[in-house]
Amino acid sequence: MSSIAIIGTGYVGLVSGACLADFGNQVTCVDSDQGKIQRLKSGEIPIFEPGLDAVVARNASAGRLLFTTDHASDVRASDVVFIAVGTPPADDGSADLTHVESAARAIARALNGYKVVVDKSTVPVGTGRKVSAWIAEELAARGASFEFDVVSNPEFLREGSAVQDFTHPDRVVIGSDRPRARDAMKEVYRALFLNETPYIETGLETAEMIKYASNAFLAVKITFINEVANLCEAVGANVQDVARAMGKDGRIGSKYLHAGPGYGGSCFPKDTRAMARTGRDFGVPLSVVETTIAANDSQKKRMVRKITEGMGGVKDRTIAVLGLSFKPNTDDVREAPALTICEGLAGMGAQLRIWDPAGMQEAAWRLEHIRSRICFARDEYDALQGADALVIVTEWNQFRNLDLDRAKALMRSPLFFDLRNIYTPQDVEAKGFRYFGVGR
Numbered sequence: 001m002s003s004i005a006i007i008g009t010g011y012v013g014l015v016s017g018a019c020l021a022d023f024g025n026q027v028t029c030v031d032s033d034q035g036k037i038q039r040l041k042s043g044e045i046p047i048f049e050p051g052l053d054a055v056v057a058r059n060a061s062a063g064r065l066l067f068t069t070d071h072a073s074d075v076r077a078s079d080v081v082f083i084a085v086g087t088p089p090a091d092d093g094s095a096d097l098t099h100v101e102s103a104a105r106a107i108a109r110a111l112n113g114y115k116v117v118v119d120k121s122t123v124p125v126g127t128g129r130k131v132s133a134w135i136a137e138e139l140a141a142r143g144a145s146f147e148f149d150v151v152s153n154p155e156f157l158r159e160g161s162a163v164q165d166f167t168h169p170d171r172v173v174i175g176s177d178r179p180r181a182r183d184a185m186k187e188v189y190r191a192l193f194l195n196e197t198p199y200i201e202t203g204l205e206t207a208e209m210i211k212y213a214s215n216a217f218l219a220v221k222i223t224f225i226n227e228v229a230n231l232c233e234a235v236g237a238n239v240q241d242v243a244r245a246m247g248k249d250g251r252i253g254s255k256y257l258h259a260g261p262g263y264g265g266s267c268f269p270k271d272t273r274a275m276a277r278t279g280r281d282f283g284v285p286l287s288v289v290e291t292t293i294a295a296n297d298s299q300k301k302r303m304v305r306k307i308t309e310g311m312g313g314v315k316d317r318t319i320a321v322l323g324l325s326f327k328p329n330t331d332d333v334r335e336a337p338a339l340t341i342c343e344g345l346a347g348m349g350a351q352l353r354i355w356d357p358a359g360m361q362e363a364a365w366r367l368e369h370i371r372s373r374i375c376f377a378r379d380e381y382d383a384l385q386g387a388d389a390l391v392i393v394t395e396w397n398q399f400r401n402l403d404l405d406r407a408k409a410l411m412r413s414p415l416f417f418d419l420r421n422i423y424t425p426q427d428v429e430a431k432g433f434r435y436f437g438v439g440r
């Protein structure tokens with residue numbers, strides 16, 4: 001059993017904290033956001049993540065999972081301190097390490113003995129060494145000398161299936177060449193370690209690189225199939241059949257081969273940009289990643305053109321947009337394709353009726369600048385009232401089986417844009433709609 005502090009209680013920090021407590025560790029989650037900690041203390045989960053509420057409740061009531069805003073007492077009581085704060089993109093594409101630095105300095109100010117400081121935030125190669133330097137600097141300023149080790153332990157969970165991903169990971173990566181720190185990490189992950197989860201120990205820089213290389217590769221894969229889809233449209237091929245056949249090849253694999261409106265979310269866009277930036281900084285251009293970033297941006301814009309052309313112009317037309325989060329089962333709308341699509345359509349004079357099962361609140365403030373063009377619907381059918389077109393941007397389960405007769409009756413004209421290819425074109429057309437998919 002380890003005593004663990006987690007600094008940053010967002011998607012990663014909260015899921016990690018709850019699941020590490022479930023593994024039998026004693027965990028305290030710290031966040032500087034008082035409101036968030038207050039809600040957690042009163043049993044409320046501040047994010048939408050399926051299954052997380054039960055894990056949090058179970059461990060909180062067992063006393064294994066605590067919440068606080070007090071970094072100092074939390075760090076002092078722990079053997080292992082995770083940094084799980086945000087690393088948002090800076091204007092130049094690099095990862096903004098402000099929160100990581102302030103967490104590292106807060107840890108140093110509270111250090112009272114040997115600790116393992118674990119970087120779980122996604123950070124550019126070299127950040128682990130910077131974290132060491134920041135801690136050493138604060139200790140020197142205190143006139144204190146305590147031993148500590150910095151470990152990189154990148155997180156690969158996916159929002160929407162985060163609890164399952166954390167508790168059944170494809171691999172755990174531990175970046176450190178210090179035996180004492182490695183032993184401490186084995187104790188933290190004992191439950192998985194005994195389960196024979198692939199457990200990969202590397203140097204610090206290698207672990208940091210593994211995270212970026214993994215995310216960038218997935219972004220490339222998505223973008224590749226999106227470009228194939230665009231070509232399929234031009235030559236009359238069907239991208240779904242192409243992807244299915246490609247995916248059967250064990251060297252390729254079927255995952256992340258679904259053509260759509262482009263990737264979004266809090267990770268792929270910023271991590272590809274940060275990795276490309278690191279490549280440029282070191283004089284080693286990552287041309288595949290650079291091209292992927294540009295191709296993904298144009299894929300999102302291509303969706304706006306697809307809708308505009310399919311509708312023969314969107315000015316003063318009403319468009320129902322279903323799905324705003326960057327993927328189903330999350331309220332996270334950061335860099336979601338739906339935002340670009342809404343902005344593009346509104347910019348050309350469309351009126352939008354938008355709906356998402358979990359992301360309405362987040363989307364509302366991110367789309368505040370086009371507020372006058374938006375009506376926030378109450379559900380998917382309310383969004384369809386008087387619409388000239390339906391656009392499915394995110395494949396929430398409840399959008400997979402719409403009552404098409406009801407939908408058609410509510411709409412002014414039957415145009416159906418299925419940007420996730422979740423419907424069979426013939427079925428939709430049989431109900432009297434004109435169907436537009438991606439790459440078929």
Ligand SMILES: NC(=O)c1ccc[n+]([C@@H]2O[C@H](COP(=O)([O-])OP(=O)(O)OC[C@H]3O[C@@H](n4cnc5c(N)ncnc54)[C@H](O)[C@@H]3O)[C@@H](O)[C@H]2O)c1
Nearest residue numbers: 008009010011012031032033085086087099103121122155
């Ligand atoms: N979201 C994902 O699916 C995912 C997956 C893998 C890795 N990551 C990486 O994990 C990191 C965290 O991502 P997230 O989505 O959980 O971010 P988030 O924005 O949801 O949460 C970050 C939290 O850190 C808190 N915070 C910031 N500075 C702090 C400080 N000095 N002390 C205490 N709390 C502080 C914020 O208040 C916020 O609650 C990022 O580097 C991200 O790239 C995210």
